[in-house]
Every structure is written in C-alpha cells, then in structure tokens.
Amino acid sequence: MKSVYLEKPNVLRIEEIKEPIRKESEALIKIKSVGICGSDVGAFRGSNPLVSYPRIIGHELAGEVLEIGENKRGIKVGDKVIIDPYIYCGKCYPCSIGRTNCCEDLKVLGVHIDGGMVEMFTHPSEMLYKVPDNIPWEQIPAAEPLTIALHAIHRTHVKAGEHVVINGAGAIGVLSALSVIAYDAIPILVDIIDERLQFAKGLGVKYIINPNNEDSIKAIKKITNGRMAEVVIEASGANSAIRNTIDYVSYGGRIALTGWPKKETSIPTDMLTKKEIDFEGSRNSANEFEEALRLMSKGTVDVKSVISKVVTLDQVPEAVKELSEHPERYLKINAIL
Incomplete structure (x- = not known):
C-alpha cells in the first residue's frame, strides 16, 4: 500500500x-x-x-x-x-x-x-x-486541530462575553477564534500576516491586529475599554508572542500556551504576581473529539x-x-x- x-x-x-x-x-x-x-x-x-x-x-x-x-x-x-x-x-x-x-x-x-x-x-x-454522516470526508480531519482549540478554551474556562486574544492566525488560531465565537465570547486575533487576518475577518472575526502596523497593546486596551483581555491563547509558538501574552492579559486574567516554542522564553515573573495571572499549559487535547464533531455537524464551527x-x-x-x-x-x- x-x-x-x-x-x-x-x-x-x-x-x-x-x-x-x-x-x-x-x-x-x-x-x-x-x-x-x-x-x-x-x-x-x-x-x-x-x-x-x-x-x-x-x-x-x-x-x-x-x-x-x-x-x-x-x-x-x-x-x-x-x-x-x-x-x-x-x-x-x-x-x-x-x-x-x-x-x-x-x-x-x-x-x-x-x-x-x-x-x-x-x-x-x-x-x-x-x-456524523453529514460531515464530508474532506472536512473530517479538521476535527483534530479543532480539539486543540477547544482544549485551550477549556483550560482557560472561557465565559460568554469575555475578550479572548489569540496570538497566531494559522489553522489553530483561526479555529480558536471561531470556537470563541461559538462560546459567545469575543475573539481578538493577532498576527503579522495581513492575508491571514483579512481571511479571518471574512469569517466573522471582528477584531484583528497586526503588531507590525499598530500598537497591539493600545489596540487591545481600546477594544476592551481599558481592561485588556480576560483570556489570551498563544497559538503561534513565537517567543515574542509568548512574551506579549503578559501585556495583553488583564489583571486576574488567564493565559493558555498552545504554541510550541523552539527555545525558552524570558518572561517578567514580577508581572505574573502583580497581575495574578493564571498560566495554563495546553497540550494537544483530551476528550474533546465529541464536542468538535458536534460543533462541525451543527455548522456552529x-x-x-x-x-x-x-x-x-x-x-x-x-x-x-x-x-x-x-x-x-x-x-x-x-x-x-
């Protein structure tokens, strides 16, 4: 074979x-x-x-x-x-x-x-x-990356109405944004590739930010009325993006690290204490396949x-x-x- x-x-x-x-x-x-x-x-x-x-x-x-x-x-x-x-x-x-x-x-x-x-x-x-029978063969494999997006949402306990910054507009990042919408929360997608951001906007992601074109911290502060994001999902693995999660998250906020960095990231641990941030590793998925298939079958994602x-x-x-x-x-x- x-x-x-x-x-x-x-x-x-x-x-x-x-x-x-x-x-x-x-x-x-x-x-x-x-x-x-x-x-x-x-x-x-x-x-x-x-x-x-x-x-x-x-x-x-x-x-x-x-x-x-x-x-x-x-x-x-x-x-x-x-x-x-x-x-x-x-x-x-x-x-x-x-x-x-x-x-x-x-x-x-x-x-x-x-x-x-x-x-x-x-x-x-x-x-x-x-x-489910109504999911075409060519779409079914996408349930696996969708489970990874859902796992990050579960790890950070995303609630309706919260702002969720997502670093990285690749497949995981875009599926995370669509899943955040399914959870009645508000995604803010951050990436340095305009084509991916514009694509996501066409899918219903209202807030997109390219840090190369604007001050991402100021943009998030404006969108969130000064609070910053209650949740940040890091889906790029870039060291600079991992560092930025601490600036993007609110006081008392939650961060999920989904992207896989190639080297260690230096972070200001004093800010973790000052903001009392919940840092969550988010690796792969566990028991999310049924939910992913249900969201796909219903057309929610x-x-x-x-x-x-x-x-x-x-x-x-x-x-x-x-x-x-x-x-x-x-x-x-x-x-x-």
Missing part, C-alpha cells in the same frame, strides 16, 4: 509498504482523508526535535472501519470514524487523573511513531470516534472555510513542500484517498 514516507528532513515521497495486521484490541481502517498539520511541516523541515527518522507522517486521520473486535464505544464495521492520535500509557500520574494528553510517555502519530498517511491503518479501537486546498495522497509530498515554503497562502491542506 502507499504511504507518505519522510526519509529525512526535506526528503518526502510516496513509498510502498506492507499492509498492517490488526491486533485484537485494534481496528483496521481504510483511510479516506488526512490533514497536513504544522507538525508534519516541522518534521519535513527538520525543525521538530521530537521527530525521529525515517517516519511516516500524519495524525489528522479519518476513515472507514473494515475490521474491529468488541469495544466500549460501539464502533462497528462500516462506521465513519476519526482517529485520536495521542497514544497514552494509561499508567502514569497524568493518565490516572484523566489528563492523557500529557502522559509521561505520550506517543503522537507521525511524530514519535509512524502516522497514518497510508491507505490502511490499525489503531486502538477505544481511540476512535464515530463521525465551519471548518470548510479553513480548508484552503484538497489534494490526493500522491500529491501530499508536494503539498507539504508548498505549505513549508509559502505558509501565508494556506491555512489547511487536506487530502482525499
């Missing part, structure tokens, strides 16, 4: 591999659609230190169940499913309190272990979610709008390269098998 095979940084191709053999605790899935994620691009560039090579990439995965044993989720042969790509041990302390997303031995598909950009895939049956391009599996290597070289042109590229 075909796979998207990353031999080493900048060497990505379609490679024939053997079909998988299902274990009793697993399902055999015919992959029908996949999403290209920033982590796939990072693996391609060689900038993601968690990736080992060679590696089959891909963790935003949807497919049809071909074989499955007994399972608690009631998944049956023929069901349309999305895959939870975060394999946890179930034994460590975070797993014991339900925070499986930060398992001490977490294995992410396409990063620590081989991913699912293949024609056939096996995965633990208990880590599958049935997808329109993921179709963030899918810039749909390609075939054979076109994925070139699409990853294009996304790496021209990130400003796309939010999400998905593939249909």
